[in-house]
Amino acid sequence: MKNSMKIVVVGNGMVGHHFVEQLRSASPQADILVLGEESRLAYDRVHLSEYFSGKTAEDLALTTPEQYETQNIRFLTDARVVDIQRDEKQVVLESGETYSYDKLVLATGSYPFVPPIPGNDQDHCLVYRTIDDLEAIQASASCSKVGVVIGGGLLGLEAANALKEAGLKTHVVEFAPQLMAVQLDAGGGRLLREQIEALGVEVHTDKATTVIGKGESCRYALRFADGSSLETDMVLFSAGIRPQDALAKKVGLDLGQRGGIEIDDVCKTSDQNIYAIGECALWRQRIFGLVAPGYQMARVAASDITDGELQFNGADMSTKLKLLGIEVGSIGDAHAKTEGAMSYVFEDQPNQIYKKLVVDSDNKKLLGAVLVGDTQDYDTLLQYALNDMVLPEVPESLILPNVGELAMPAAVLPDSAIICSCHNVSKGDVIGAIDDGAGDLAAVKSCTKASTGCGGCAALLKTTFDNELAARGVEVNTDICEHFAYSRQGLSDIIRVEQIRSFDELLAKHGKGLGCDICKPAVGSILASTWNDYVLSPDHVSLQDTNDTFLANMQKDGTYSVVPRVAGGEITPDKLITLGTVAKEFNLYCKITGGQRVDLFGARVEQLPLIWKQLIDAGFETGHAYGKALRTVKSCVGSTWCRYGVQDSVGQAISIENRYKGLRAPHKFKMAVSGCTRECAEAQSKDVGVIATENGWNLYVCGNGGMKPRHADLFATDLDTETLIKYIDRFLMFYIRTADRLQRTSVWMDNLDGGLDYLKQVVIEDSLGLADELERQMQRIIDSYECEWARTVKDPEATKRFRQFVNSPDSDENIVFVQEREQIRPATQAEKANKLKQLESIDVRQLETEEA
Amino acid sequence: MQWTTICSKDDLVKNAGVCAKYGDQQVALFLCSDGQGEEVYAIDNWDPVGQANVLSRGLIGTVNDTLVVASPLYKQHICLKTGACLENVNSNVNAYSARIEGNHIQISSSAPA
Numbered sequence: 010m011k012n013s014m015k016i017v018v019v020g021n022g023m024v025g026h027h028f029v030e031q032l033r034s035a036s037p038q039a040d041i042l043v044l045g046e047e048s049r050l051a052y053d054r055v056h057l058s059e060y061f062s063g064k065t066a067e068d069l070a071l072t073t074p075e076q077y078e079t080q081n082i083r084f085l086t087d088a089r090v091v092d093i094q095r096d097e098k099q100v101v102l103e104s105g106e107t108y109s110y111d112k113l114v115l116a117t118g119s120y121p122f123v124p125p126i127p128g129n130d131q132d133h134c135l136v137y138r139t140i141d142d143l144e145a146i147q148a149s150a151s152c153s154k155v156g157v158v159i160g161g162g163l164l165g166l167e168a169a170n171a172l173k174e175a176g177l178k179t180h181v182v183e184f185a186p187q188l189m190a191v192q193l194d195a196g197g198g199r200l201l202r203e204q205i206e207a208l209g210v211e212v213h214t215d216k217a218t219t220v221i222g223k224g225e226s227c228r229y230a231l232r233f234a235d236g237s238s239l240e241t242d243m244v245l246f247s248a249g250i251r252p253q254d255a256l257a258k259k260v261g262l263d264l265g266q267r268g269g270i271e272i273d274d275v276c277k278t279s280d281q282n283i284y285a286i287g288e289c290a291l292w293r294q295r296i297f298g299l300v301a302p303g304y305q306m307a308r309v310a311a312s313d314i315t316d317g318e319l320q321f322n323g324a325d326m327s328t329k330l331k332l333l334g335i336e337v338g339s340i341g342d343a344h345a346k347t348e349g350a351m352s353y354v355f356e357d358q359p360n361q362i363y364k365k366l367v368v369d370s371d372n373k374k375l376l377g378a379v380l381v382g383d384t385q386d387y388d389t390l391l392q393y394a395l396n397d398m399v400l401p402e403v404p405e406s407l408i409l410p411n412v413g414e415l416a417m418p419a420a421v422l423p424d425s426a427i428i429c430s431c432h433n434v435s436k437g438d439v440i441g442a443i444d445d446g447a448g449d450l451a452a453v454k455s456c457t458k459a460s461t462g463c464g465g466c467a468a469l470l471k472t473t474f475d476n477e478l479a480a481r482g483v484e485v486n487t488d489i490c491e492h493f494a495y496s497r498q499g500l501s502d503i504i505r506v507e508q509i510r511s512f513d514e515l516l517a518k519h520g521k522g523l524g525c526d527i528c529k530p531a532v533g534s535i536l537a538s539t540w541n542d543y544v545l546s547p548d549h550v551s552l553q554d555t556n557d558t559f560l561a562n563m564q565k566d567g568t569y570s571v572v573p574r575v576a577g578g579e580i581t582p583d584k585l586i587t588l589g590t591v592a593k594e595f596n597l598y599c600k601i602t603g604g605q606r607v608d609l610f611g612a613r614v615e616q617l618p619l620i621w622k623q624l625i626d627a628g629f630e631t632g633h634a635y636g637k638a639l640r641t642v643k644s645c646v647g648s649t650w651c652r653y654g655v656q657d658s659v660g661q662a663i664s665i666e667n668r669y670k671g672l673r674a675p676h677k678f679k680m681a682v683s684g685c686t687r688e689c690a691e692a693q694s695k696d697v698g699v700i701a702t703e704n705g706w707n708l709y710v711c712g713n714g715g716m717k718p719r720h721a722d723l724f725a726t727d728l729d730t731e732t733l734i735k736y737i738d739r740f741l742m743f744y745i746r747t748a749d750r751l752q753r754t755s756v757w758m759d760n761l762d763g764g765l766d767y768l769k770q771v772v773i774e775d776s777l778g779l780a781d782e783l784e785r786q787m788q789r790i791i792d793s794y795e796c797e798w799a800r801t802v803k804d805p806e807a808t809k810r811f812r813q814f815v816n817s818p819d820s821d822e823n824i825v826f827v828q829e830r831e832q833i834r835p836a837t838q839a840e841k842a843n844k845l846k847q848l849e850s851i852d853v854r855q856l857e858t859e860e861a
Numbered sequence: 862m863q864w865t866t867i868c869s870k871d872d873l874v875k876n877a878g879v880c881a882k883y884g885d886q887q888v889a890l891f892l893c894s895d896g897q898g899e900e901v902y903a904i905d906n907w908d909p910v911g912q913a914n915v916l917s918r919g920l921i922g923t924v925n926d927t928l929v930v931a932s933p934l935y936k937q938h939i940c941l942k943t944g945a946c947l948e949n950v951n952s953n954v955n956a957y958s959a960r961i962e963g964n965h966i967q968i969s970s971s972a973p974a
């Protein structure tokens with residue numbers, strides 16, 4: 010291709026955006042212009058429904074203006090292309106502006122089909138495709154009680170879920186005799202219907218709507234061909250999509266008989282300079298209404314423009330979804346239309362599960378499958394179907410329950426097997442990424458993009474990755490960074506065995522260079538959990554992240570937060586008053602945290618020692634909210650007050666919190682103690698959870714909230730307090746010694762060879778003979794505990810660091826607060842600019858009066 | 862070259878940063894010592910990514926032998942000698958010539974050679 014080739018892309022939906030990314034990475038110089046009709050840049054339409062469960066437009070965005078700008082991609086939003094002058098090779102916007110192109114790419118997607126029912130154009134008759142549509146639906150739902158979705162396909166059911174979430178009495182009206190007629194057979198459709206009705210959504214099949222008229226109890230009434238009718242306040246059409254081919258039609262490109270812009274195997278239309286990709290494109294008389302095939306087309310078109318050789322060969326239309334909380338999967342030939350096809354059906358009515366396998370006439374290959382209520386086998390079945398793998402002797406074993414653990418075929422998959430169809434990543438690509446140094450799943454994701462589209466392949470990707478690593482044993486590079494050729498565990502062993510007490514000593518003996526922001530805090534943490542020296546001593550201070558250096562968490566504007574420990578969440582009125590008094594004196598923002606304590610925000614660095622001095626004097630201690638250390642031990646009120654409590658959970662939580670406070674670890678860790686099985690302290694979402702029983706305490710380990718929640722595993726039951734503490738000591742120390750840097754206990758467990766059973770052997774049965782040593786190390790840390798803030802406020806050398814300027818008593822002028830809900834918050838950049846402007850204008854006026 | 866003394870060497874912290882005022886500007890000063898020699902570096906304290914005056918509070922180290930500070934907010938790395946940001950050229954900051962003269966730390970507004 011020519012260096013300065015001008016590429017214009019019409020439509021900035023998912024596929025148009027993917028094309029832009031592909032083209033930019035293939036050709037850094039191409040002049041790319043994106044013209045999109047919507048008011049925002051590309052967003053994730055596949056997860057559109059999550060808008061109703063709290064996702065915002067920003068969460069869904071696939072890019073930002075800044076990102077496009079840094080990639081040097083020109084773009085216009087609210088820019089509808091209304092004409093293409095093919096001879097002059099230019100496009101015309103609604104505004105009349107024209108832009109010329111060398112190659113034009115149509116990625117105009119599709120639009121929702123609204124059946125020609127009289128009355129379909131009234132207020133509160135809506136469709137479901139864009140964020141703007143969602144906003145309209147939300148507005149309409151807020152003044153409606155009943156809603157109807159017309160169309161019982163995949164999108165219709167998603168839309169029904171949205172209405173139900175919005176609190177509306179919800180109906181689904183379907184023309185065909187069953188739901189999801191494209192993907193499911195009659196049996197699957199029936200079971201799906203039963204489950205949906207059980208959720209309170211009414212399903213009406215075999216109904217042809219003839220008119221939307223005025224209602225009696227509701228805004229409207231739908232009248233059906235069979236004479237029946239249905240009252241509703243709003244109507245959502247989800248009766249299928251139509252390719253958006255109006256523009257192509259207008260300028261005479263070849264279209265299919267039922268619409269769609271015809272393309273060849275490199276995605277070219279009948280005009281050699283125009284490509285069409287995504288849902289607007291028709292390939293061999295087929296439209297592909299899914300994102301993965303669209304992405305493939307985007308790759309093919311980008312490749313063709315940059316003289317590559319990719320071709321589009323069709324795509325798999327299998328889908329796995331959760332609709333209204335019900336799992337549904339459909340693979341290949343679900344309707345057994347292939348000649349000679351036979352099927353196996355398994356139905357479990359009590360548990361509402363339906364599974365069907367469609368096999369070829371030799372009973373050797375899988376052609377299709379339908380899964381409703383349980384899609385656990387989806388990945389496995391899909392791989393059988395896509396890779397033409399020979400079925401087991403007894404094919405039905407693939408869908409029958411309790412016939413032994415079904416091995417995921419990841420290990421036996423050929424390298425060509427597609428793991429992620431959205432981004433066309435094969436097993437070979439994953440292996441390639443590992444060969445090139447991707448040492449963890451995140452790295453594999455970021456370099457192959459696998460699992461960053463619809464997310465459906467996440468489980469398979471992980472198994473593939475794990476298998477591959479297992480197969481290579483220890484070949485993976487676990488060096489912590491360029492300065493030390495050791496893993497965190499290796500460094501931890503060296504420090505303990507050689508009794509190394511400082512970073513400089515470790516670096517001199519075992520490392521090179523000066524260290525960096527990866528190895529320094531990690532070594533700081535290992536030193537702390539081995540020797541527990543004061544973290545701000547001259548030997549250690551330069552190792553700490555800013556949060557540890559200043560014993561407080563840095564906020565976005567460079568101020569800090571102050572979080573005193575409130576063990577177990579129990580606090581006296583006097584202490585509460587102190588917190589209020591201090592917050593008032595220093596004008597700090599107050600918030601109750603998710604960890605049962607109080608956070609005071611907006612402290613300037615020079616104020617920290619003054620604030621802490623007062624807190625320490627009132628009996629508070631540091632809460633280590635800044636450290637990779639114990640955060641909180643959450644408690645519920647327990648047997649002291651609660652009528653259900655069976656043990657004193659508050660007392661236990663306080664004693665546990667005081668035991669482990671200040672203990673530094675590879676990552677932060679959290680604990681909780683609940684007074685009975687109702688679990689009000691949410692112990693099962695913590696690194697260490699304790700739940701009271703009639704006979705003692707149950708211990709749970711390796712739970713996590715946060716980004717990837719994990720339920721804790723039950724580790725031991727009915728323990729007395731002494732054993733409970735012994736196990737927690739061992740568990741924590743073993744984690745501290747063996748985990749990777751920044752690895753929470755949950756991830757550590759998921760990567761631990763031998764898993765929970767192994768951990769039980771080490772901790773409970775002492776299989777490594779380490780138990781005594783682990784307990785001793787823990788005891789040493791506990792015995793040497795000292796509140797870092799108490800020590801710091803007494804130490805003039807240490808407080809010296811808490812100065813904004815070493816050569817001036819001024820404070821940082823860039824820190825500006827404004828009032829909101831009667832407290833301070835950081836001013837935005839705009840507010841700061843405004844304030845400056847106000848200051849300037851005041852100055853001017855003052856000058857004038859002075860002159861006058 | 863014009864040198865201005867802005868603080869004393871005792872104000873610095875070995876292998877870490879502090880902030881000093883230089884006229885109206887905030888400058889981050891770093892004292893780097895590798896056991897053999899000591900060197901002082903000066904760059905803007907303003908973090909153009911985080912939009913706050915915080916670079917003096919970052920961790921220092923080397924990345925592929927380039928001496929850097931990692932911003933405490935979003936962790937981008939800034940070269941102490943040139944002020945160049947390793948991740949994004951749009952986030953470079955100013956670097957200043959700096960030297961240790963006895964117990965004085967001096968800087969000059971001209972960029973380091």
Ligand code: SRM
Nearest residue numbers: 562570601602603604606608634640713714715716717753
């Ligand atoms: C203040 C608080 C939010 C609140 O207003 O309630 C908070 C605030 C922060 N959280 Fe949190 N988290 C707070 C409770 C939680 C909880 C709830 C809990 O502890 O019960 C969770 C989920 C539970 C869990 O961790 O398993 C939580 C999961 C996270 C995560 C994700 C961790 C993960 O494993 O996925 C991060 C990021 C990280 O640590 O890497 C994070 C990081 C942060 C940081 C430190 C982000 C940062 O680097 O600036 C925030 C700064 C705190 C500050 O400036 O003081 N925070 N954070 C809560 C402080 C609790 C406390 O008293 O110490």
Ligand SMILES: Cc1cc2nc3c(=O)[nH]c(=O)nc-3n(C[C@H](O)[C@H](O)[C@H](O)COP(=O)(O)OP(=O)(O)OC[C@H]3O[C@@H](n4cnc5c(N)ncnc54)[C@H](O)[C@@H]3O)c2cc1C
Nearest residue numbers: 020022023024025046054089090117118287288298299300
């Ligand atoms: C609620 C919902 C759930 C879905 N769930 C899934 C799923 O689970 N899995 C899956 O694979 N797929 C799913 N899909 C389908 C998937 O979103 C589409 O396949 C994909 O978005 C198609 O991308 P596209 O770029 O071709 O079209 P679109 O994303 O529709 O983008 C086309 C863009 O072009 C613009 N445009 C049109 N004409 C013009 C013009 N003349 N000038 C300028 N701009 C124009 C449009 O405004 C639009 O922004 C779902 C779709 C919806 C609506």
Ligand code: SF4
Nearest residue numbers: 645651654684685689
């Ligand atoms: S967990 Fe049990 S004891 Fe604790 S508050 Fe809840 S019901 Fe009461």
Ligand code: FES
Nearest residue numbers: 429431462463464
């Ligand atoms: S299959 Fe959609 S993200 Fe991998």
